[in-house]
Amino acid sequence: MASAAEHDVPIPYMQRTRDYYQTLGFPAYRWAHFADVPFAPLAKPLAASRVALITTAAPYQPGVGDQGPGAKYNAAAKFYTVYSDTTESAPDLRISHVGYDRKHTTAEDSRTWFPLAALQASVKAGRIGALTPRFHGSPTNRSQRVTLESDAPELLRRCREDAADVVVLVPS
Amino acid sequence: MSLVARHLEADGLPTVIMGCAKDIVEHCGVPRFLFSDFPLGNSAGKPFDADSQAATLELALRVLESAPAPRTTVQSPQRWNDDAAWKLDYNNLAKLTPEDIAERRKEFESVKATIKDMPGRK
Numbered sequence: 675m676a677s678a679a680e681h682d683v684p685i686p687y688m689q690r691t692r693d694y695y696q697t698l699g700f701p702a703y704r705w706a707h708f709a710d711v712p713f714a715p716l717a718k719p720l721a722a723s724r725v726a727l728i729t730t731a732a733p734y735q736p737g738v739g740d741q742g743p744g745a746k747y748n749a750a751a752k753f754y755t756v757y758s759d760t761t762e763s764a765p766d767l768r769i770s771h772v773g774y775d776r777k778h779t780t781a782e783d784s785r786t787w788f789p790l791a792a793l794q795a796s797v798k799a800g801r802i803g804a805l806t807p808r809f810h811g812s813p814t815n816r817s818q819r820v821t822l823e824s825d826a827p828e829l830l831r832r833c834r835e836d837a838a839d840v841v842v843l844v845p846s
Numbered sequence: 847m848s849l850v851a852r853h854l855e856a857d858g859l860p861t862v863i864m865g866c867a868k869d870i871v872e873h874c875g876v877p878r879f880l881f882s883d884f885p886l887g888n889s890a891g892k893p894f895d896a897d898s899q900a901a902t903l904e905l906a907l908r909v910l911e912s913a914p915a916p917r918t919t920v921q922s923p924q925r926w927n928d929d930a931a932w933k934l935d936y937n938n939l940a941k942l943t944p945e946d947i948a949e950r951r952k953e954f955e956s957v958k959a960t961i962k963d964m965p966g967r968k
Contacts, residue, residue: 681930685867685933693939707875711852712852712855712856712916713855713915714856716910717860775885775935775936777936778932779884780893785890786890787888789864789891791899792891796903796907812847812850815961818849829850830854830857839859840910841851841859842861843864845847845863845867
């Protein structure tokens with residue numbers, strides 16, 4: 675088995691971003707950091723569970739500029755409150771509002787950041803019991819206070835309302 | 847997203863995160879995490895590759911049902927490609943010219959102004 679290259683490690687995003695912001699002259703960002711982590715065991719097998727899906731992708735909004743594929747970072751396409759939509763069809767979701775790797779990926783295939791089709795296939799195969807009727811969108815406004823005080827409780831409320839047993843979260 | 851997973855889990859709702867930013871998610875501390883060593887934007891598998899997407903979700907489901915304790919990270923065995931050179935590019939100052947940096951500074955200022963003006967901003 676050949677050795678891997680030295681740089682063949684998960685990208686150190688925090689260090690890269692710290693250096694990058696410092697050079698550009700912007701204030702340092704402090705990422706969320708906790709010593710304790712909650713843990714809830716599954717109440718029943720996945721084949722009998724209702725699965726909720728939470729995404730950071732944004733619904734396409736006409737009139738707020740290029741949203742891709744391949745669009746530049748588009749802050750105007752951000753959303754600021756939790757949204758929900760049906761899991762019965764395929765919504766038009768985009769990721770131009772977040773800092774994805776624009777050099778090495780093109781954002782042409784939404785299934786790479788929004789696994790609804792794969793989840794639907796898992797329901798069909800009997801791997802999971804069902805999907806909740808709605809998926810939910812989680813804002814990416816970089817305010818941890820807003821996430822903790824507004825968005826997370828609202829997402830919890832909606833997952834409970836939909837009788838979710840487990841939740842798959844996919845940041846884009 | 848990590849904060850949301852923690853909040854749901856604290857209320858008794860089991861979660862799994864599918865993501866590509868290993869250090870940021872682990873720094874926060876989450877219950878279960880399937881890490882794909884792919885460029886940001888591909889948390890759910892490779893573009894136009896149904897097998898990759900199905901395998902990524904399946905592994906996330908296995909992490910969800912079998913993690914023995916919080917902070918369980920599993921790294922997907924999938925490779926973005928054989929050459930790992932793509933990992934040297936993202937926001938890497940060593941690869942940017944002074945002109946690139948000036949351009950990005952300008953872009954960042956305009957983004958900041960846009961976000962400040964957004965309705966609903968708290």
